[in-house]
Amino acid sequence: MAAVGLVAVIGATAAVTAALVSGPDQPVTEAKSRAAASTSPATEEVAEETPEETPEETPQETYNETPGSDDFSLRLKTTHRQCFGSAGCSITVEPNLSYLGLLSLDPEKTVSITYEIHGDGSGPIIETMELTNSTHLTYRPSTLSTASSTTKVSAKVTDVEVSE
Numbered sequence: 001m002a003a004v005g006l007v008a009v010i011g012a013t014a015a016v017t018a019a020l021v022s023g024p025d026q027p028v029t030e031a032k033s034r035a036a037a038s039t040s041p042a043t044e045e046v047a048e049e050t051p052e053e054t055p056e057e058t059p060q061e062t063y064n065e066t067p068g069s070d071d072f073s074l075r076l077k078t079t080h081r082q083c084f085g086s087a088g089c090s091i092t093v094e095p096n097l098s099y100l101g102l103l104s105l106d107p108e109k110t111v112s113i114t115y116e117i118h119g120d121g122s123g124p125i126i127e128t129m130e131l132t133n134s135t136h137l138t139y140r141p142s143t144l145s146t147a148s149s150t151t152k153v154s155a156k157v158t159d160v161e162v163s164e
Helices: 002-022 029-038 041-048
Strands: 072-083 089-099 110-118 125-132 136-138 142-146 154-163
Touching: 072 110, 072 154, 089 110, 089 125, 125 142
Parallel strands: none
Antiparallel strands: 072 089, 089 142, 110 125, 110 154, 125 136
16 A cells, blocks of 8 residues: 555656646646556556456366265166966066266266165065266176066165265
8 A cells, every 4th residue: 555655646746747847838638647547546456457367277077976866766677577377476677777966976986876676575675786987887686576476576776875
């Protein structure tokens, strides 16, 4: 602030000196303009503070670091079915997984997805599959026995864990 005051004093002195030296016949508008400009420091500072252009940064991809069970949809694909009349059926199923999240999964991390299969005569079956590189799914087909041929088999994701 002291520097701004000093500039204003110097500008005003220059205007008075120009008026005395030039005499009544000489215009002094240029000197008055400099004095007026130097007495309004906010105008100068705003003019000097233009935003500098920053080099464009490479955008970093944002990943879903903590996907949850709601980020996945799971259906079962029946790969084998053998029914025994009133004794029910023996069914082999494989998971058909879909990712529903808005952000991509980190391809450098492994996602373990635990799911529960309903429809087996003995109760729910719990399985876990692993998703690596965001595209490679590793799982074991599940075999279950249903109480009848009309039993609906379904699955639901119950837990998701992310590891390095």
